[in-house]
Amino acid sequence: MKVLRSINITIRRREHVPRIFELLIPVCSAVVGLVVCALIFLLQGIDPIYAYSEIYRYSLGGPIQVSNVIRVMIPLILCATGLILVFRAGVWNIGAEGQILIGAIVATGVALFVLQGNTNSALFIFSMITLGFIFGGLWALIPAILKAKLDVNEIITTLMMNYIAAYILQYLVYGPWKGKKTFGFPITDEIPPQAHFPLIPGTLIHIPTLILAICSIVFVFFVMTQTTLGYEIKVFGSNPDAAKYAGISKTKVILITMFISGGLAGVAGAGEIGGVHHRLIYNPWSISANYGFTAIIVAFLARLNPIGIIPAAFLMAILIVGTRALQITFNLPVGVINVFNGSILITMVSMEFFRHYRIVIRRSE
Amino acid sequence: MCENYEVAVLMKNITKRFHNIVANDRITFDVKVGEIHALLGENGAGKTTLMNILFGHYRPDEGEIYVYGRKVKISCPRDAIKLGIMMIHQHPLLVENLSVLENIALLYGIHDSLGLLLSPRKLRDKLTDMIEKYNLKIDLDAKVWQLSASQKQQVELLKALVYDSKILILDEPTSILTPIEKEWLFSFIRKMKRDGKSVIFITHKLEEAISISDRITVLRRGRVVGTLNSSETSVQELARLMIGEEGLRNERIVSIQKRADGDLDNKRIVLEVSDLSVLDDRGSPAVRGVSFEVYEGEIFGIIGVSGNGQTELVEAITGLRKVQKGRIRIDSQDVTNRGPRYIQSLGVAHIPEHRIKHGIVSELSVAENLVLKVYRKPPFCKGPYLNSKEISRWARELISEFSIVTPNEKIPVGQLSGGNIQRVIVAREVSMKPKLLIAAYPTHGLDIAATRFVREILKSEKDRGCAVLLVSNDIDEVLELCDRIAVMYEGRILKIISAEEATKEKIGLLMSGVDTIEGAQIDQHYH
Ligand SMILES: Nc1ncnc2c1ncn2[C@@H]1O[C@H](COP(=O)(O)OP(=O)(O)OP(=O)(O)O)[C@@H](O)[C@H]1O
Ligand SMILES: [Mg+2]
Numbered sequence: 001m002k003v004l005r006s007i008n009i010t011i012r013r014r015e016h017v018p019r020i021f022e023l024l025i026p027v028c029s030a031v032v033g034l035v036v037c038a039l040i041f042l043l044q045g046i047d048p049i050y051a052y053s054e055i056y057r058y059s060l061g062g063p064i065q066v067s068n069v070i071r072v073m074i075p076l077i078l079c080a081t082g083l084i085l086v087f088r089a090g091v092w093n094i095g096a097e098g099q100i101l102i103g104a105i106v107a108t109g110v111a112l113f114v115l116q117g118n119t120n121s122a123l124f125i126f127s128m129i130t131l132g133f134i135f136g137g138l139w140a141l142i143p144a145i146l147k148a149k150l151d152v153n154e155i156i157t158t159l160m161m162n163y164i165a166a167y168i169l170q171y172l173v174y175g176p177w178k179g180k181k182t183f184g185f186p187i188t189d190e191i192p193p194q195a196h197f198p199l200i201p202g203t204l205i206h207i208p209t210l211i212l213a214i215c216s217i218v219f220v221f222f223v224m225t226q227t228t229l230g231y232e233i234k235v236f237g238s239n240p241d242a243a244k245y246a247g248i249s250k251t252k253v254i255l256i257t258m259f260i261s262g263g264l265a266g267v268a269g270a271g272e273i274g275g276v277h278h279r280l281i282y283n284p285w286s287i288s289a290n291y292g293f294t295a296i297i298v299a300f301l302a303r304l305n306p307i308g309i310i311p312a313a314f315l316m317a318i319l320i321v322g323t324r325a326l327q328i329t330f331n332l333p334v335g336v337i338n339v340f341n342g343s344i345l346i347t348m349v350s351m352e353f354f355r356h357y358r359i360v361i362r363r364s365e
Numbered sequence: 366m367c368e369n370y371e372v373a374v375l376m377k378n379i380t381k382r383f384h385n386i387v388a389n390d391r392i393t394f395d396v397k398v399g400e401i402h403a404l405l406g407e408n409g410a411g412k413t414t415l416m417n418i419l420f421g422h423y424r425p426d427e428g429e430i431y432v433y434g435r436k437v438k439i440s441c442p443r444d445a446i447k448l449g450i451m452m453i454h455q456h457p458l459l460v461e462n463l464s465v466l467e468n469i470a471l472l473y474g475i476h477d478s479l480g481l482l483l484s485p486r487k488l489r490d491k492l493t494d495m496i497e498k499y500n501l502k503i504d505l506d507a508k509v510w511q512l513s514a515s516q517k518q519q520v521e522l523l524k525a526l527v528y529d530s531k532i533l534i535l536d537e538p539t540s541i542l543t544p545i546e547k548e549w550l551f552s553f554i555r556k557m558k559r560d561g562k563s564v565i566f567i568t569h570k571l572e573e574a575i576s577i578s579d580r581i582t583v584l585r586r587g588r589v590v591g592t593l594n595s596s597e598t599s600v601q602e603l604a605r606l607m608i609g610e611e612g613l614r615n616e617r618i619v620s621i622q623k624r625a626d627g628d629l630d631n632k633r634i635v636l637e638v639s640d641l642s643v644l645d646d647r648g649s650p651a652v653r654g655v656s657f658e659v660y661e662g663e664i665f666g667i668i669g670v671s672g673n674g675q676t677e678l679v680e681a682i683t684g685l686r687k688v689q690k691g692r693i694r695i696d697s698q699d700v701t702n703r704g705p706r707y708i709q710s711l712g713v714a715h716i717p718e719h720r721i722k723h724g725i726v727s728e729l730s731v732a733e734n735l736v737l738k739v740y741r742k743p744p745f746c747k748g749p750y751l752n753s754k755e756i757s758r759w760a761r762e763l764i765s766e767f768s769i770v771t772p773n774e775k776i777p778v779g780q781l782s783g784g785n786i787q788r789v790i791v792a793r794e795v796s797m798k799p800k801l802l803i804a805a806y807p808t809h810g811l812d813i814a815a816t817r818f819v820r821e822i823l824k825s826e827k828d829r830g831c832a833v834l835l836v837s838n839d840i841d842e843v844l845e846l847c848d849r850i851a852v853m854y855e856g857r858i859l860k861i862i863s864a865e866e867a868t869k870e871k872i873g874l875l876m877s878g879v880d881t882i883e884g885a886q887i888d889q890h891y892h
Contacts, residue, residue, distance in 0.1 A: 012441050013422070227749050228741050235737070238728045244685060245715070245723040246737045247706030360440060 033344035055322030067203035075268035079295030082261030095158030097292030098165035103132035103269025111191035136266015144258035186282035206275025379428035403574035406584035408784025451530035635832035641691035666847030712800035727779030732760035
């Protein structure tokens with residue numbers, strides 16, 4: 001005779017988190033994201049295998065395509081390395097998007113109005129990048145000071161400041177900075193050719209920013225492992241009470257990490273102007289292109305570890321480039337890439353749960 | 366159902382390994398119905414681990430567990446609670462921003478006989494009954510952060526009562542309690558026993574184990590070295606079992622000498638607190654006009670029932686809390702309302718009351734925790750760069766000097782046993798060679814050998830010329846160590862007495878607010 005058994009599901013806390021999880025979580029999240037997107041393609045009546053092969057073709061199908069992917073990786077890496085620094089300190093900067101815009105605005109302003117008539121290309125590039133860094137950093141300092149001194153929630157302020165940056169940009173292109181040679185279009189004039197960032201010949205990759213992106217990874221790795229600042233960031237990020245007890249300045253940690261993070265995003269913005277667009281356009285989001293938000297995903301896919309940044313940025317760049325092409329060929333809604341980002345993020349957050357717990361299904365008599 | 370069995374819990378041949386450490390090595394342990402069973406052992410002996418296995422936090426690598434004669438598999442705390450087991454941890458796990466009632470309502474599976482969730486009113490009535498029956502001293506509507514350590518513990522006890530637990534595990538419940546609170550807890554435990562419940566009681570205090578328990582099991586390095594009847598054993602026998610013959614031979618004999626040097630006139634004042642007033646988290650006065658000095662080369666004790674302003678006083682001196690009124694001077698420099706970093710730089714070390722909250726960063730390694738106060742000084746850093754080699758070397762040195770039990774200096778400090786975490790903190794603070802050492806309850810959670818070790822350290826710091834401010838609620842400790850003793854009550858220092866005039870009775874009375882000289886209840890002055 002068969003005995004009826006009920007199934008008992010319990011959640012157990014893991015005693016050890018296997019090291020392999022550090023790799024497994026991002027990989028699984030990416031796979032789940034891909035599966036969810038496949039479903040969306042199906043709903044749109046597109047064969048997902050065909051869609052993915054198209055994504056592959058447009059992103060990795062040839063040297064030009066690959067160079068385009070690398071071009072997209074540059075701002076992603078710059079923003080994500082900065083975000084690792086702030087996130088490790090337990091500060092949630094959601095404002096990289098706006099910090100990119102500030103960098104772009106400053107770089108354009110410098111190239112169009114400040115260095116007018118100058119011919120030295122190096123001077124242009126140097127000042128666009130340096131001022132992009134400084135102003136991106138200063139922009140991020142506003143929410144940082146509010147948090148450090150008045151305990152204002154930085155998630156809200158950094159997010160809101162994205163819109164302020166976007167409106168400043170729009171004001172400029174519709175108003176004082178509107179181009180004289182643009183037939184009334186709300187865009188600025190093109191920056192002079194000597195302000196264009198040099199490209200790797202035969203590609204679209206702008207060199208100065210590429211170098212800085214790689215340097216930023218090394219820099220953050222070095223800061224986190226070898227410096228007292230990195231130590232303070234770790235202590236403050238994991239136990240603010242102990243940080244206070246140890247005499248670590250909360251203000252210092254918040255301001256420095258936010259300044260660097262905003263600055264790197266600002267450099268990314270300068271790079272988009274000097275290396276890609278060469279002018280400001282009326283739609284701010286077409287310059288920042290969601291890189292600031294996607295960088296959050298990159299930072300988490302990398303598990304806040306600078307070493308993971310390159311593969312994570314590579315994956316996201318492939319998807320950005322691929323889906324941009326798909327949007328055109330299949331006439332897909334712009335939101336596809338967002339759906340993809342969203343499903344990766346959700347999977348990662350839920351995988352975080354499985355990192356610490358496991359579900360046990362038992363039959364109980 | 367349980368009346369049919371004599372043995373409530375039987376743990377048989379339990380083995381538990383962490384990486385390469387064997388925390389429990391074939392342990393067999395049983396608790397009878399209606400028995401109070403004490404679990405003894407040095408720091409890191411495996412007591413907490415064994416109880417975490419019984420409560421389902423960890424699963425044993427080998428071994429079996431029987432509850433009321435039935436073989437069970439306990440894979441999570443929920444299973445344990447269903448079996449009638451409840452564990453009260455060294456550090457209570459409560460939601461600080463919620464009220465006591467809300468914290469209890471959060472528990473899963475509280476329902477009436479029909480299996481329906483209790484309405485808030487019914488739950489409140491039920492809890493009120495229990496509070497009355499067991500004489501708990503908590504207000505259901507108070508927020509948890511407003512409660513004292515002892516009251517938080519009572520909330521945990523209330524949880525056990527709500528679940529109607531039959532087997533209660535208490536992990537070092539007395540280390541945070543004052544003598545009076547301890548008496549209360551003991552009477553609570555005896556009441557549980559009378560109701561036919563079993564209590565497992567982890568402690569480091571041997572007299573305590575003998576006085577409260579029926580039987581005692583002693584663990585040493587993960588193994589059971591004996592189970593004895595409490596009525597037939599002695600402190601000496603237990604100590605020998607715990608430490609082992611070889612351990613005893615290595616023990617230094619501690620001589621308690623009363624200090625004769627009464628004249629402080631030609632000594633330098635290191636810490637001077639005058640007319641200090643400090644608010645607590647709720648914004649009500651916690652320290653009310655306290656004045657005292659600590660001289661170089663003396664141990665100045667502050668004793669009192671916890672929650673009488675000691676915590677706030679220490680936090681004010683170390684720069685962690687704002688001073689409302691009054692002055693603090695260190696080495697005749699005014700440090701009132703200066704930050705912790707500045708105060709540290711004057712040579713002030715601090716063994717904090719809340720170890721896990723303030724004292725360590727659990728995720729960081731033992732080595733990183735050992736340099737928490739010195740990482741910005743050479744040789745641990747060169748300019749902005751850390752010198753990891755030097756940090757590891759220093760950590761290994763402290764680990765051996767302070768006998769911190771850890772596989773190496775690289776593992777997260779959160780994986781150490783409670784007592785070893787405390788050793789990490791003591792090692793770090795004392796190794797700073799401070800001018801002023803502020804030690805809040807430095808021996809809480811330490812085993813006998815380590816307690817003796819820390820007391821020796823305090824004495825040698827004093828001999829080195831350091832000024833030591835010892836905050837404690839252990840009268841014996843204060844009498845053994847201090848040159849002068851201040852008794853704190855309701856935010857004031859009732860009296861400062863010198864070691865020669867101090868007696869246990871005098872201090873005990875002062876701690877409860879009675880000044881023996883005037884014979885009057887101090888309380889009345891305040892109303
Ligand atoms: N989660 C863990 N991971 C790794 N090692 C652990 C873990 N928990 C405990 N240990 C190790 O197991 C040993 C026993 O620890 P346990 O906490 O049981 O000691 P204890 O007897 O409770 O000591 P104490 O009196 O100091 O609290 C220790 O060496 C400790 O470092
Ligand atoms: Mg323990």
